[in-house]
Amino acid sequence: MSSLAGLVAVALVASLFMSFTVGANSNSAPIAPAVGANAISTLRGALLVGIVAALGAVAQGGRISETIGHGLVTGVTITPLAATATLLTAATLITIGNSRGYPIPSAFTVTGAAIGAGIALGGGFAAATYAKILGFWLAIPIVEGVLAYAIAWLLLDDRVADPPSIALLAGGVGSALATIRLAVLPSPGGGPGSIAGVVARALGLSTGTAGGLLVGGAIGLFTAGVAYWQLRRDVSTGIDRMLVGLALVVVFTSGGSQVGLATGPLESVVTSSLGLPSIYLLGLGAVGILLGGWMRSPRLIQAVAREYASLGPKRAIAAFIPAFLVAQAAIALGYPISFNKVMISSIVGAGLVGRASGSDGVSATKTGYTLGAWIASMVGGGAISFALYHALAALPGLG
Template sequence: MAWAIGAGSSGSTPFAPAVGAKAISIMRASFLVGLLGFAGATLQGANVSEAMGRELIHGVSLSPVAATVGLLTAASLVAIGVFTGYPIATAFTVTGAVVGVGLALGGDPAWGKYRQIALLWTLTPFVGGGIAYATARSLDSDPDRRPMYISGLAGAVGLVIANIEFAALGSASNAASISTVGAQAFPLFVSAESTAGKAFISLTIALTCAGISYRELARDEVRAERRFLLVLGGLVAFSAGGSQVGLAIGPLLPMLDPFELPLTAILIGGGVGLLAGSWTGAPRMIKAVSRDYSALDSRSSIAALVPSFAIAQTAVFFGIPVSFNEIIISAIIGSGYASGGAGSVSRKKMGYTILAWIASLTIAIVLGYTAFTAITMIR
């Protein structure tokens, strides 16, 4: 499952806009996304892993057979998408398969979690695509103010980075953000939980990012835009690892409880699978996402990646499985439409992809339920 995810959504989508803008080659993007995805899986994978393993079904724990059937079902569907060039929504397939086998196991639907997931999945195309569209229009509207707009985006990205929670910065049970750790270093703040302390560190990081971006843009605007684009691709790749590793290892957590393995060790194992998938299978999907959906330049790619990064980190924070194909593709379509109009977006490819997303969720639920029920009857 981890290999299929690395070859599909987490391996192909983060750098796809940068590849489309010719800021980086396909093979180099595959190499970098593998390393960054591994880092994200290790440092940020806990929340989504817990949700996939323990929060999708109530009343039962996934058995080894149930987890095997669910992951095999989802991995097969994702692999079909990889080899046909249509990015299947990984979160849809894994979530559907786990729900299917969980219901067949006799569990009860977790309606509260389903509402959270459905809300995020429904809003993602509109929020991500809408922000990408508005950002792309702003960047193209006034060349004189473009450096100021891009610097503002860099500051917003810095603000998000300052408040991302990393496992390595916190205790064994709780992750911590850079703003929290930074506030501890300043005695003028009463405590690490001080809102003023966190706000001060966050604002400092945001202004630093904006200042560096503005300086680089003043020196060479084209080069600075490409560098910012690559940084954004790296941040999205890191976020993809933190989110997508949970889809692969989350269903394993209930059966690993008796062994008392540290979660970090399990996350590393999942990260290795993502790394292998990115290095061996991602180039095909990077090509499909970067070239087949919309023609992008550096500015429209930046417009696509900024909301993608924010949405991805929101999903990681709340422990909600989310499809990076859905996030990136909707943002690419939004920014591409703003930059080139309807002619720059492949409506046929977009239509087939939406149908594939809906079908993958439905098929995964049905196959997971049917396959587990059949195996139970045979046994």
């Protein structure tokens, strides 16, 4: 086996390891509020995490993968050696955090590691890209915290009836879900299509934005009607079903936003060196996410569900909706994000309503430790990846 083929094989294994770690770590967080609200068991939640996140990885993972693979350094093409250094560094750091019960943000770690290996390879800093991504990251806790707090306050207000308020939220999520781009659906331009777009064309409506929005609105109204009917029959059962449904939507979104962290460093390797379309790489990542979600996620599900905030069903709903919207915005823009950060920001915002009413609310100590881990993971990931690349390059036959 040639040295290039050997490096590609090692990099593919590293990508599988990283996607396994992502499945165990980042994709666990979205199901946590449903577990914390006792709407679903931990083990059943872990099973669903693996399956649904893997589907999301294939359907929506391309944009993030492209950014990680091509957008973080300038002037160089990521080599198998640099990809291996990136993935081994990130996966190891995330696994250590996972084993200690502290969710390490995959996006921070992978981004830092990718930049470190790219600079070691001789590339330059993509400053404009960093500014955009950093601005998005800084906005996440503010936007999500405010939205989650506002939704939780509304749902917990005794003056607001549950059926219409929750049904309205369900309709909004249904409409948004119908208009997101999925790689498995066709579009007239040849890129990813949406459910609304496919239905609009099937009904002979406008193939442009107007037709898709019209169908998306109709799907939202239908979703709201179904939710309202269920809530009128049995409020408690309706809330639990809404909670689990939202959890699965967010898990699907997490797969699409997180798989690129595992596959992105190999984008140029697979498309250039092997001449394969990136869908094969996303499939490999989906397999790793599936296995990681099944085998390692229960501990992290418990950590996020129990240790960061005490959420009831309504506050859990309030945590899911901003997480879904922000993560889909990140996918559309191609920005890597940490789903741990996304979920914890929403959980904190919704949990603060609990604190205001005298419950245990948010664990400030746990949240503080997590913030420190976020910063350390990105800086440490860059430094370690830089050093690891040079160490590997010094080995006979690899330099």
